[in-house]
Amino acid sequence: MTVPRYRDPAAPVPDRVRDLLGRMTLAEKVGQLNQRMYGWDAYERAGDGHRLTEAFRSEVAAFDGMGALYGLQRADAWSGVGFADGLDAADGARTAAAVQRYLVDRTRLGIPALLVEEMPHGHQALDGTVLPVNLAVGATWDPDLYADAVAGAAAELRARGAHIALVSALDLVRDPRWGRSEECFAEDPYLAARMTEALVEGAHRAGVAVVLKHFAGQGATIGGRNSAATELGVRELHEVHLAAARAGVAAGAAGVMAAYNEFDGLPCVANRYLLTDLLRAEWGFEGVVMADGTAVDRLVRLTGDPVAAGALALDAGCDLSLWDDSFTRLGEAVERGLVSEPALDTAVARVLTLKFRLGLFEEPLPPAGPKAVGLPDPAELGERIARASVTLFSHEGGVLPLSRAVRRIAVLGPNADSLAQQIGDYTAPQRPGAGVTVLEGVRAAVRPGTEVVHGRGCGLVGDDVSDVPAAVALAAGSDVAVLVLGGS
Structure with a gap:
């Protein structure tokens, strides 16, 4: 034939x-x-x-x-x-x-x-x-x-x-x-x-x-x-x-x-x-x-x-x-x-x-066996990208790195404790326990005895600013305020 x-x-x-x-x-x-x-x-x-x-x-x-x-x-x-x-x-x-x-x-x-x-x-x-x-x-x-x-x-x-x-x-x-x-x-x-x-x-x-x-x-x-x-x-x-x-x-x-x-x-x-x-x-x-x-x-x-x-x-x-x-x-x-x-x-x-x-007529099915050998681990490289992307726009007053004498840190903003908004759009649901929010990261990094307080202040959208005074008060009562903004 x-x-x-x-x-x-x-x-x-x-x-x-x-x-x-x-x-x-x-x-x-x-x-x-x-x-x-x-x-x-x-x-x-x-x-x-x-x-x-x-x-x-x-x-x-x-x-x-x-x-x-x-x-x-x-x-x-x-x-x-x-x-x-x-x-x-x-x-x-x-x-x-x-x-x-x-x-x-x-x-x-x-x-x-x-x-x-x-x-x-x-x-x-x-x-x-x-x-x-x-x-x-x-x-x-x-x-x-x-x-x-x-x-x-x-x-x-x-x-x-x-x-x-x-x-x-x-x-x-x-x-x-x-x-x-x-x-x-x-x-x-x-x-x-x-x-x-x-x-x-x-x-x-x-x-x-x-x-x-x-x-x-x-x-x-x-x-x-x-x-x-x-x-x-x-x-x-x-x-x-x-x-x-x-x-x-x-x-x-x-x-x-x-x-x-x-x-x-x-x-x-x-x-x-x-x-x-x-x-x-x-x-x-x-x-x-x-x-x-x-x-x-x-x-x-x-x-x-x-x-x-x-x-x-x-x-x-x-x-x-x-x-x-x-x-x-x-x-x-x-x-x-x-x-x-x-x-x-x-x-x-x-x-x-x-x-x-693309070879579809010869190999239409997914490749057999493990992922392609010799290619990088995207998770490890993703962390490297995240670290390399951090940009310091200005630095006044010697705030960074944070002093070990800091005893109270306010982590504020609508994105401070939201993994979904932190990792960006076009993202699939994550399994429970995956990822660390900014608030969670700060709490994990501070010395024992350092208090970390949190306030959203406002939502990402809408005109409700009723929580802003509480966030301002948290900032005023803390040694350092970390403000987490951004999109959704």
């Missing part, structure tokens, strides 16, 4: 892609461009383990395949996944294997899916190692240290069966009101570019492809509001907001995620200048462009029609959707003449090329 050329690992990747494309129906092609399903809806608890859901099987049946599955192992308040129903490391690998077996065995062409996970500061999964957030990473000024930490975190992700890490790297802190500032390395484009290079290199060591978020200018939205428009001119865009993206593409990033914001009046996911003229024609990028969540569906506000919205994004240069319905209707867009089938084939070819280059 002759093996199809796309199944021949010795054949050149372009030949394999061409052969597979020639065998695909229009519906199968559309399926390869879709990442509609939330990964946590693909499984359910069954006894002591997990099983694939009917919703997953229905999604596969709709296109006789699946391009990518987002967040199979994501756990957090937003997804609603926790230890009671989510996937730990062992269950994650088993469930990822079940997904791939189903796709290989139950679809006509047996095309595995790209398993896409969030890795903003460690794999956002139960028992995934938590690294300091990007803003802390930038404060280390140490790309080599960061690359080692990323390699270790990416090895965890790969051991659980995933192939692609979504990582914020391209945004710059240009307005501190922006709620996602912690996802940025810095306000400086040079520093962000060096850290982005380190990110891509570190993940590559673990065999993980990186999709860089967000392209482009999302840190410069009007009023510091997420998803808003920008007022960037071409010069500022290129000199400031594209530096990290250029560096990441040159370092070998597998993809970029089109940002929510507008540039020059067009949302990035529909902006042909950004996604095609600049990224591909000028920079020579050959990877995939992924939409941010529901960004294609939002284009209906421009087109008035979900079919036309999908066609607009595809024509601009978007290859892979995220949680959108509009991209599932690209077959209709072809039939209505809104986009050509060769244009559709070009996007499908990019997705298939990535799958071949």
